Amino acid sequence: MYRFLSLSKMLLWVAFLMMLTVASISCAGKVATYNGNGEVYVVLPKDYDSKKDLKWSEYLFKHLRHRGGGDNAPVFYDIFDIPDSKFITVGIDEKNDNDFNIENDNNGIRLVARDERTMLWLLHQYMRKIGDVDERFPYKDLPIAIMSFNDTVGHFPFKYRDVYSPTNRDEDIRGVLGLNNIDTDWGIWGHNISLTLPDEPDRNVFAYYEGQRVSSQFCFSSDKLYRYICDYIIDNCGDGKDVPYNFAILPNDNNIACMCGHCQGAGNSVGNATPAVTKMIRKLATRFPSHTFFTSAYHTTDKPCKHALPENAGVIVSAIDWQPGKELKGKTLFEQKISEWSKKTNNIYVWDYINNYDDYLTPYPILKSMQRRFKIYRDNGIKGIFLNGSGYDYSTFEDMHTQLLAALMMNPDINIECSVKDYFCRNYPVTGAVISDYYCSLLRNEESTDKVIPIYGGIDEKIDVFLEPNSFVEFYDTITVLKNRAEEEEAFMLRKLIAALTFTRLEIARNAGYGKYGFATLGKDNSLQVNKSMYELLEIFEDGYEAFNMNKLNEAGDKSSDYIENWKKYILQAEYPTNVLYGKVLTVTSENGKQIYQGLTDGAPGIPNSYFYGWNIIPEQEISIKLPASDAKAIKMNFLSLPRHRIGIPSKIEICKGEEVIALYKPKEVNEDGPQLIVFEERLENELKNKVITLKIYSSSHYHIAIDEICLIK
DSSP: OOHHHHHHHHHHHHHHHHHHHHHHHHHHHOOOOHHHHHHHHEESOOOOTTTHHHHHHHHHHHHHHHTTTGGSSSSSEOOOOOEEEEEEEEEEEOSSSSSEEEEEEEEEEEEEEHHHHHHHHHHHHHHHHHHOOOSSSSOSSSSSOOOSSSSSEEEEESSEEEEEEEGOOOOOHHHHHHOHHHHHHHEEEOOOOGGGGGOOOOOEEEEEEEEEEEEEEEEETOOHHHHHHHHHHHHHTTTTTSSSEEEEEEOOSSSSOOOOOHHHHOOOBBOOOHHHHHHHHHHHHHHTTEEEEEEEEGGGGGGGOOSSOOEEEEEEETTSSSOTTGGGGGGGGHHHHHHHHHOOOOOOOEEEEOOTTEEESSSSHHHHHHHHHHHHHTTTTEEEEEEEEOTTOOTHHHHOOOOOOOOHHOTTOOOOHHHHHHHHHOOTTTTTHHHHHHHHHHHHHHHHHHHHOOSSSSHHHHHHHTTTTHHHHHHHHHHHHHHGOOOHHHHHHHHHHHHHHHHHHHHHHHTTSSSSSOOOEEOTTSSSOOTTTEEEEEEEHHHHHHHHHHBSTTOOOOOOHHHHHIIIIIIIOOOOOOOTTTTTTOOEEEETEEEEEGSSSSSSOTTTTTTTTEEEOOHHHOOEEOOOOOOOSSSEEEEEBBBGTTTTTOOOEEEEEEEEEEEEOOOOOOOSSSSSEEEEEEEOEEEEESSEEEEEEEOOOOOOOEEEEEEEEE
């Protein structure tokens, strides 16, 4: 009895103290005044009995007060008697049919969201809108507001919105942008079924293919595999009642489909694993009704299943064959694929691509293409979008892309160029107009062409579609000069940007050879002299990539350090003999006809750490190249060996006078899988002087031939 009375008294004292605290805030509010000029903002919870409404109204109050100058800010909480007040009422309504509602009246505005994630985004949108019209509230760090905050019933076109980029790794930024993330929303993402397996799994979990079990693919009819996946879900994610997750149940990234008796019984055929995979998904969806399970429309699961999927299942459709730019060409096979899958599920996500994966550092004008695609996705009932970017690695303008792509996935109708200018002018006070003008010019270049934007490819492909060397070099030189006028924060960001763009400047120079903006000058004696500016550019890139963590150049993981060392070894330190072929046009003849390869005589040497750094890829089994008569003493050319990309050294090279083979060269076999440079050099006999000669080059089996230059040396 005594204990009960003591506890009761203690609880009463706690309640009394809480009442005093609330009363003190309220009393303080009743006598509060604002001595400044302009409108006063008063934040209120929609429901005083709702913890969520109190939480988010206080959140807005604290953030607005901080932005407005702290104690002197024209922002108050739960006060009704200050003149010129605008009331901002904040509330969560989980039963709301809309994602959010905005309602205005004479006294102020009401902001209602269906969930807390949307509310976080909505409040930052509103703070940005206030900053746009009230200079007392700085907004430099806030993304563009994608709506007017007139009376609005808000519906997001896509439920799931994800950008695989460094910016989206930041939890705070992710919340402000309203983005999802594979690390937080998925229990299994991508081709990662192997994560569910123990160290020594039962062999029957692997696919039966060509008469044996192969560990590179799974048998989705395997009860063992099903149990492994179930155990993994329970151990790592629970049953989903408290926190639901998505799970990608995807085959490994190859063309193998299990052909065991069970999988064939489910309907599998050669190259088609959809029946067994979707059967597995049905079992998992039944076992875990609070989680959601996805197959893919990709490789062996490209064909739709025969029967409709359950409500907590869906499909991720890969857009790998629908490259950016193809959406300008009318209805496509990709849209037909979406239409076919929509008959089986209304839970369709798209896996799309927003980078050039051979080059993360060259600017990539993807936004207008994505806007066109998002409108198509919206009109076709797509529920979610995953945008595959540079992952955890830096790519040029990635921060701007992430912010604007997030906005586009919420409103595909925003003005892209205005949004680009808003971003750069906020973050780069001195150079923002120059940067935005240049980036928008790339967007217009892309939009005006009928070519696709390459998601794989070197500098040649980019120049062909959107990158004009003249305008790039002018832009590069301009921001390099303006950097010296920028304040500390902007100057830091510019040093980072210039470091990345220096890679593009080096690629333009390497690709141009002795031409305009090239790395070298062609002398009167047909020899090359390396321009001194190349040493300076290489130093800028070397210092920058180390300072700003630009270690990876591309998806394959090619290193900036290797690129620099290759530049030094194969370009700066190379010997450039007199080559009578510089500037000559050479024609490559094969069974498929004739084709001119300008890169065979442009002076641009190939560097071996990647096939798109100066290499002419010739996909023919046998070619001949006619060389003009000269008094050259030797012939020289370099070949690239890179077996993993189906590029191999020639099986033989013949030097012919007419039909007569004068010299025969058979390179030694290369056993290593990594890139290797193979040098072919042969003295020319006196009988070949001033004679037209023909090179005949034969590929090794199914491999392509890669040549950089053909040199006739005097």
